[in-house]
Amino acid sequence: MKEDIVILGAGLAGLSTAYHLQKGYSLYEMESEPGGMARSLYRGGYTFDYDGHLLHFRQEYAFKLVSDLLGGNLAPHKRSSWIYSKGNFTRYPFQANFYGLPKPIVKDCLLGLIKAKLALTPTLSPQKTQRVFCGEREKGEGGTNGNFENWIRKTFGNGIADNFMLPYNRKFWRIEPRELTCDWLDGFVPVPTLEDTITGAISDSTKPYGYNSRFWYPVKGGISELAAGFLDRVKNAHFNKKAVTIDQYRHEIIFEDGTIKSFKKLVTTIPLPELFKLLVKAPERVRDAFSMLRFTSIFILNMGIKRDDLSEKHWIYYPEDNVVFYRIGFPANFSMDVAPQGRTSAYIEMSYSHDKEINRDMLTSDAIDGLKKTGIISDENEIEVCLPVDIKYGYALYDCNRKQALHVITDYLKRFNIFPTGRYGSWRYMSMEDVILEGREIASALRSQ
Ligand SMILES: Cc1cc2nc3c(=O)[nH]c(=O)nc-3n(C[C@H](O)[C@H](O)[C@H](O)COP(=O)(O)OP(=O)(O)OC[C@H]3O[C@@H](n4cnc5c(N)ncnc54)[C@H](O)[C@@H]3O)c2cc1C
Structure with missing residues (x-):
């Protein structure tokens, strides 16, 4: 078989596709190295991932593959994640742990949850049932066919909704949770039993909870090691090759250096809005579909700190508006190799909406103020490295137009044997495991065509 299949992007999705195809492909990446979003940066003796990148596994196959690719350079960790609100730390997830919060809040959350559970309990007379959704994954917990805010209120009640879920999700997604569908949930938001929540309200x-209560991380070298493991087993990968035009009618890709590559089948992991810019004139209906895709952007400050006692936690969520960040992670607590001796590091995550311009200098100074306010650092002189990373396409927004827009886009591209793949090609909320598995699926589908 000739190299009929072209893969664009050497992030984990592109690498996994290549790995599983084994032959008959060529892979092109615009950067000088593989890994895409799952890459590490090295500064002043510190190893920073673009943003915290922890491995979670739902499938044995993915775990075995990643373990093999990392050749033993992988350690398990029991998650220690927390929420900081009202000046207290409570364990994640909030909906199962509000022990330690002021008593009126604990009461509010419990009462709301009990009322929500009662409202969901089918009564003898079906007309009186307050169940408002009828989703396929309903399972008596509020259903997932409505909007995200409704799901939260129906599943957890108004106390948990108003004291954590809604403020946190507003801060993170940068839009009202009622504008989001529930299509992305897929177990990401754990739903504890009433008994578990009561236990977590009266005791520590x-x-x-949740599929990510354990995670794995390379012992050395940061998350880049995973892409490096793939690259060792992938042939025909070309770097510094930025696609600038994709002529879908002629089945050709033009690269920035002027070279042209023709394809029979194209697997692209380029973010869909960027892919659209590369295509040769597409019909208006398709252009409209691309224009409907919305996303949340992430701005991260990776900091090297001249102290080693910053926190013993893995990461902390910040739902309140009194600080600009929504989460801080402490990578030295899951890999001793990422900070020099006597030092530690932190990633400070903030989100923004692409509709509104942001002042990155202000974000940085606001973040430092927040770190002082919350007692993470006492003085900004403790920061010896501050490395910003700006991720334009952080999270695809699951609004009510997304599904239909994707349908139009993928249908159109399929006509030219173009298969958008990966987190930003599929425009889905996908983890590293998800994109690795998707790479295997697409390789198998292409081989059998
Ligand atoms: C803030 C954040 C935190 C995350 N944390 C986690 C986590 O803790 N655990 C987890 O499992 N997952 C996490 N993820 C998700 C994970 O990063 C992704 O699922 C995965 O890395 C996506 O891989 P991909 O190959 O689909 O996309 P990408 O990694 O984006 O790869 C696409 C590749 O295409 C290349 N490219 C783009 N345009 C062109 C062009 N014109 N020509 C050639 N090449 C091009 C890019 O350079 C890139 O290498 C996180 C994601 C984000 C944004």
């Missing part, structure tokens, strides 16, 4: 419960 350490019960693990």
Whole structure:
């Protein structure tokens, strides 16, 4: 078989596709190295990922593959994640742990949850049931066919909604949760039982929740090691090759250096809004579909700190508006290799909406103020490295137009044998494991065509 398949992008999705195809492909990446979003940066003796990148596994196959690619350079960790609100730390997830918060808030949350559970309990007379959704994954917990705010209120009640879920999600997504659908949930938001929540309201419960209560991370070298492991097993990869035009009618890609590559099938992991800019004139209906895609951007400050006692936690969520960041992670607590001796590091995550311009200098100074206000650092002289990373396409927004827009886009591209893949090609909320598995799927589908 000739190299009929072209893969654009050497992030984990592109690498996994290449790895699983084994032959008959060529891979092109605009950067000088592989990994895409799952890459590490090295400064002043510190190793920073673009943003915290922890490995979670739902499937044995992915775990075995990643372990093999990392050749033993992988360690498990039991998550220690917390929420900081009203001046207190409570364990994540909030909906199962509000022990330690002021008593009126605990009461509010519990009462709201009980009312929500009662409202969801089917009564003898079906007309009186207050169930408002009828989703396929309903399972008596509020259903996932409505908007995200409704799902939160129906599932957890108004206390948990107003004291954590809604403020946090507003801060993170940068839009009203009622504008989001529930299509992305897929187990990302754990739903504890009433008994578990009561236990976590009256005591410091350490019960693990959610698919990510354990995670894995390379012992050395940061998350880049994973892409490096793939690259060792992938042939025919070309770097510094930026696609500037994709002529879908002629089945050709033009690169920035003027070279042209023709394809029979194209797997592209380029973010969809950028892909659209590369295509040769597409019909108006398709252009409209691309223009409907919305996203949340992430601005991260990776900091090297001249102290080693910053926090013993893995990461902390900040739902309140009194600080600009929504989460801080402490990578030295899951890999001793990422900071020099006697030092530690932190990633400070902020989100913004692409509709509104942001002043990055202000974000940096606001973040430092927040770090002082919350007692993470006492003086900004403790910061010896501050490395900003700006991720334009952070998270695809699941609004009510997304599904239909994607349908139009993928249908159109398929006519030219173009297969958008990966987190930003599929325009989905995908983890590293998800894109690795998707790479395997697309490789298998292409091989059998
Ligand atoms: C803030 C943040 C935190 C995350 N944290 C986690 C986590 O803790 N755990 C987890 O499992 N997942 C996490 N993820 C998700 C994870 O990063 C992604 O699922 C995965 O890395 C996506 O891989 P990809 O190959 O689909 O996309 P990308 O990594 O974006 O790869 C696309 C590649 O295409 C290349 N490219 C783009 N345009 C062109 C062009 N014109 N020509 C040639 N090449 C081009 C890019 O340079 C890039 O290398 C996080 C994501 C974000 C944004």
